[in-house]
Amino acid sequence: MPTTEPSIPCPDVVSLDAILPEEPLLMMGAGPVPIPAAVAKANAIVINHLGATMSKVIGQVKEMARYVFQTRSKWVLGVAGPGSAAMEMAISNLAWSGTRVLSIKNGFFSARMAEMAKRCGAHVAMLDVADGAVASLADVERALARERPEIVTIVQGETSNTVWNHQLKEIAALARAAGALVVVDAVCTLSTMPLEMDAWGIDAVITGGQKGLSSIPGVSLIAFSDAAWERMKTRAQPNAHWCLDASLAENFWHNAGYHYTAPVSGVLALHEALRLVCAETLEKRFARHLKCSLALQAGVSAMGLALFAPEPCRLNSVVGISTPAGLSPADVCGHISSQHQVEISGSFGLPIVRIGQMGEQCREHNLFRTLHALGRTMVELGARVDLPAGVAALEQSLSENARGR
Numbered sequence: 001m002p003t004t005e006p007s008i009p010c011p012d013v014v015s016l017d018a019i020l021p022e023e024p025l026l027m028m029g030a031g032p033v034p035i036p037a038a039v040a041k042a043n044a045i046v047i048n049h050l051g052a053t054m055s056k057v058i059g060q061v062k063e064m065a066r067y068v069f070q071t072r073s074k075w076v077l078g079v080a081g082p083g084s085a086a087m088e089m090a091i092s093n094l095a096w097s098g099t100r101v102l103s104i105k106n107g108f109f110s111a112r113m114a115e116m117a118k119r120c121g122a123h124v125a126m127l128d129v130a131d132g133a134v135a136s137l138a139d140v141e142r143a144l145a146r147e148r149p150e151i152v153t154i155v156q157g158e159t160s161n162t163v164w165n166h167q168l169k170e171i172a173a174l175a176r177a178a179g180a181l182v183v184v185d186a187v188c189t190l191s192t193m194p195l196e197m198d199a200w201g202i203d204a205v206i207t208g209g210q211k212g213l214s215s216i217p218g219v220s221l222i223a224f225s226d227a228a229w230e231r232m233k234t235r236a237q238p239n240a241h242w243c244l245d246a247s248l249a250e251n252f253w254h255n256a257g258y259h260y261t262a263p264v265s266g267v268l269a270l271h272e273a274l275r276l277v278c279a280e281t282l283e284k285r286f287a288r289h290l291k292c293s294l295a296l297q298a299g300v301s302a303m304g305l306a307l308f309a310p311e312p313c314r315l316n317s318v319v320g321i322s323t324p325a326g327l328s329p330a331d332v333c334g335h336i337s338s339q340h341q342v343e344i345s346g347s348f349g350l351p352i353v354r355i356g357q358m359g360e361q362c363r364e365h366n367l368f369r370t371l372h373a374l375g376r377t378m379v380e381l382g383a384r385v386d387l388p389a390g391v392a393a394l395e396q397s398l399s400e401n402a403r404g405r
């Protein structure tokens, strides 16, 4: 008998039980966030990616996504991939060689949209805003007049430096009046704060699963306006990205046909995540996020730590905290994770740590555990903080808000 032993030997590996911590970490970073039991349960199911059951699921996902995006547009699609894949789907379907794009850049993720547009061959002009600031309406108006863009890209919440583009509605109106399509990255903000795609005149909105929606990472959502869809449908050359070609994706998401094998378990998880958003309602969800985030911010400040973003443009969905002198974000994140089983994030070289307030992170018990763990971490690493004052401020803010102040 000839030997069948493969030339590359079988690796010696351990099971996940030997890798994962015994007690799951509390995921309080900038995403992924904890998922509800219904989402986890759905994510454990595999069904046929085509057929009547999937069609019903897809129909409901689109319907619920329209509510979450606040759009009546038919053109809602899911994307097998991270938030960045949805971003690339928006950009690569709407921009091509020579397209004039104005990218409003105030951090890492808004820069990613500009980079993607450049890779599509677009002529990209950047409205570069300093870290911790947002573009003024006057700056946007000037840039629109100068660049005459066909497309404007902007992020609602710049997760990297925790800045909120609070004038998104006004900026979208200016861009639209100047004849541009508006592409908005709502990866970290969708379902955590108001975003009205139709009423604000937005032409493409993207989001990931792993943040506000509290679904799994890797299955994302996108919505195009009629005008954006028309631009994509009438382009001269097909999109170079086959998987991200919205015209091909239409087959699956609108015609119950085959494009590629959809990540069925992830779509089921997304269905349940969206269903829970609908059950809560956007209004109550926004109120929960605001209440929890403001209470966390009050606790952090009362403890003696500084919030990174200035108040008017401070993002509530992800809270940035300056690390005290002598401590690096890696020190803080490593210690809080290993000693307190709470996971928070650093941020791409900035001297901050970030605590997420998205979806399931916004629960009062999670806030107390996280703030306590942060305070203990600071004390254990030698920073001076007033932990009891922080916890008291958290409690006070939550109870004042509960009384409807």
Ligand SMILES: Cc1ncc(COP(=O)(O)O)c(C=O)c1O
Residues within 6 Å of the ligand: 030, 031, 082, 083, 084, 085, 087, 109, 155, 157, 158, 159, 160, 185, 186, 187, 188, 208
């Ligand atoms: C605002 C924003 N845009 C885009 C992304 C990219 O999403 P993903 O990492 O899922 O590709 C992120 C991820 O943190 C984000 O916060």
